[in-house]
Amino acid sequence: MAGLAEISEAVIRGDDEQVDRLTKQAIADEISAKNILDDGLIAGMGTVGERFKAHEIFLPDVLMAAKAMYAGMDNLRPLLIKEGVPSLGKIVIGTVQGDLHDIGKNLVAIMLKGAGFDVIDLGNDVAPESFVETAKEHGASIIGMSALLTTTMPVMKSVVECVEKEGLAGKVRTIVGGAPVSKDFAAQIGADAYGFDAANAVDRVKCLISEN
Amino acid sequence: MRPTVRFLSNQLLEDIVGEARSLLEKLGIEIHNPGILDMLGDHGAKIDRDKKRAFPGGEIIDKALEAAPSGFRLYDVEGGETHDLSGHNVHFTPGSAAINVLDYETGGSRRPTTEDYVRYVKVVSRLPHLSSQSTALVPADVHQNISDSYRLFLSLMYCSKPVVTGAFTIDAFNIMKDLQIAVRGSEEALKAKPLTVFSCCPTAPLKWSDVTSQNVVDCAKYSIPVEYISMPLSGFVAPITLVGSLVQHTAETLSGIVISQLTNPGTPVLYGGSPAPFDVRYETTPMGAVETMMIDCAYNEIGKHLGLPTQAYIALSDAKLLDAQAGVESSMGATLAALAGINNVSGPGMLDFESCLSIEKLVLDNEICGMVLRMIEGIEPREDFPAQPRFEELLADHHLLISKHTRRYLRDEHYIPGPVVDRANHSRWLEEGGRTLGERAHAEVERLLGEHEPTALPGDVRKDLTERMSVEARRHGMTSLPHENL
Numbered sequence: 001m002a003g004l005a006e007i008s009e010a011v012i013r014g015d016d017e018q019v020d021r022l023t024k025q026a027i028a029d030e031i032s033a034k035n036i037l038d039d040g041l042i043a044g045m046g047t048v049g050e051r052f053k054a055h056e057i058f059l060p061d062v063l064m065a066a067k068a069m070y071a072g073m074d075n076l077r078p079l080l081i082k083e084g085v086p087s088l089g090k091i092v093i094g095t096v097q098g099d100l101h102d103i104g105k106n107l108v109a110i111m112l113k114g115a116g117f118d119v120i121d122l123g124n125d126v127a128p129e130s131f132v133e134t135a136k137e138h139g140a141s142i143i144g145m146s147a148l149l150t151t152t153m154p155v156m157k158s159v160v161e162c163v164e165k166e167g168l169a170g171k172v173r174t175i176v177g178g179a180p181v182s183k184d185f186a187a188q189i190g191a192d193a194y195g196f197d198a199a200n201a202v203d204r205v206k207c208l209i210s211e212n
Numbered sequence: 213m214r215p216t217v218r219f220l221s222n223q224l225l226e227d228i229v230g231e232a233r234s235l236l237e238k239l240g241i242e243i244h245n246p247g248i249l250d251m252l253g254d255h256g257a258k259i260d261r262d263k264k265r266a267f268p269g270g271e272i273i274d275k276a277l278e279a280a281p282s283g284f285r286l287y288d289v290e291g292g293e294t295h296d297l298s299g300h301n302v303h304f305t306p307g308s309a310a311i312n313v314l315d316y317e318t319g320g321s322r323r324p325t326t327e328d329y330v331r332y333v334k335v336v337s338r339l340p341h342l343s344s345q346s347t348a349l350v351p352a353d354v355h356q357n358i359s360d361s362y363r364l365f366l367s368l369m370y371c372s373k374p375v376v377t378g379a380f381t382i383d384a385f386n387i388m389k390d391l392q393i394a395v396r397g398s399e400e401a402l403k404a405k406p407l408t409v410f411s412c413c414p415t416a417p418l419k420w421s422d423v424t425s426q427n428v429v430d431c432a433k434y435s436i437p438v439e440y441i442s443m444p445l446s447g448f449v450a451p452i453t454l455v456g457s458l459v460q461h462t463a464e465t466l467s468g469i470v471i472s473q474l475t476n477p478g479t480p481v482l483y484g485g486s487p488a489p490f491d492v493r494y495e496t497t498p499m500g501a502v503e504t505m506m507i508d509c510a511y512n513e514i515g516k517h518l519g520l521p522t523q524a525y526i527a528l529s530d531a532k533l534l535d536a537q538a539g540v541e542s543s544m545g546a547t548l549a550a551l552a553g554i555n556n557v558s559g560p561g562m563l564d565f566e567s568c569l570s571i572e573k574l575v576l577d578n579e580i581c582g583m584v585l586r587m588i589e590g591i592e593p594r595e596d597f598p599a600q601p602r603f604e605e606l607l608a609d610h611h612l613l614i615s616k617h618t619r620r621y622l623r624d625e626h627y628i629p630g631p632v633v634d635r636a637n638h639s640r641w642l643e644e645g646g647r648t649l650g651e652r653a654h655a656e657v658e659r660l661l662g663e664h665e666p667t668a669l670p671g672d673v674r675k676d677l678t679e680r681m682s683v684e685a686r687r688h689g690m691t692s693l694p695h696e697n698l
Contacts, residue, residue, distance in 0.1 A: 055628075058622065060613050060614055060619050060622060061619075063613050063614045064619070106611070107611075179637075182638075182639055183639060183642075183643075194639070196636075196637055196639035196640040197640060200640065
């Protein structure tokens, strides 16, 4: 019988092959998908997050753990749907219109997926309406926006306004990030949160979802 | 390729050494120790007893240089090897013998206590880029005649790293030697695995005091390594020019090598020093002056040319606080020392002309040491050729964060500093408290103190050391030692 602690350990080591094998085994052992998710995969990622914050491990280690988590999620996803387990949260993410810089945004997307969220990545140069339409279409509760240029930062405000115009304020929360963006700017444009880096963005998203 | 720096042409180096040898032969060296004058006379040196001068000629100097080892190793309290002092190997050690400590709470300097010393030693034990400890503080809460041996005692009790130290009197050498023998178990074991390096200082110009010259002899008798700390002060008690100061440094250091090698051929020595230009405005001896660093690096070249391992007081500052000047001077010195390949680099933690130790600065300097140690590893290909497969991977995956190549070499290629060096983005820095360097360093000091673990020194050896130190303390009227109350 595959132990959930063993799955956690494999996630922490970033061993995707083991996580794949162990989750399949756990499923065969009739452990519930939610149980495997919470006490195996997410528990492992929790430890990874703590070690990352303590500078005991670094970004590549976190991303390897995230990759291992995906391997487990691929096996669990159909069962979670069948069991009616709601997603941890759906997030629409993209670099705002006029901005083609997506390195930071990509990192945030990887980290969010690694934390177990469903991420719909719209890429770069994304129009405000596109963020909001996609969120409505997929029932996403978070819109994450990135900008590297000061000239494209105002687009973030347009997205926030668009969310309000569509009557989604409070239901769809917004988070912003990127090199020129700050906590103050986020407050000015009425965004719900600001993440100073990818790991912090994951923490903020978790807070927004728990508030919802 | 190991990056290096050089200041002397081969010709200039030869000329400096030639002039220094000529000085020793013609002007001689003043030695306030009749026994050593006799010993040098027995080996054929011309002696003028009235003027207390010895005139070692070329033959004696050559004999001494031939006998001196080209390198040696140091071993920690538990007997593990920590240092290979040879070639261009670089090891850092805290600066030495400060009479003040910078008090983090008050921001001012004051006389150090046993508690300060133990805090310092515990922190050093956790700093990976300082390969040795030094007796960096002179505790003011014990009798002055045991303030040297008591430092060594505390160091041996609380940290396993080897110790750069020194005796303030002839008498103190005995207990300091006995403490080392107690750790190793026998004189032979201490000889086989040196535990300390003793700093022995000639007096500028061209002079040895009774105490320091006797320390050289006593160390030699027990094969305890010595670092010679010649201190020419350019423009005051040495010529104003760097070349003239180097001639003086060479002569003084060669005379020290002659004393030790004629006493016991093969005794390990470090070709060291602590020169400085004399500041003609403030009447001070700046350790952070660029000329100090130039003389240090240049005499290191001379030492290497003579086939000897080297030392310098170089990675330190004259600032009074842990400020930008402290960082500039310490890092400039550490960088040059590492490039030059100075084997034992003294200085980290030190401020105010080597008179004040800041434990917070020590933590910052440890990071400077880590950076420069990375730097001298140089730039080497690591599965980088052919380059195409790596770039195919990058173009396909859009990043290399989880590439095997990244994970294999991340920790070797990139030096990742501790939290003292701020590399957070501005928002994160603000969110995490917007702390100053001093605040971050102090937090790190407290964290390291919390992590301290006792060394593996056996209980019976601890007891032996404590008894020996107590006897020494009683000899100077102290019925108890302050460390017993910690």
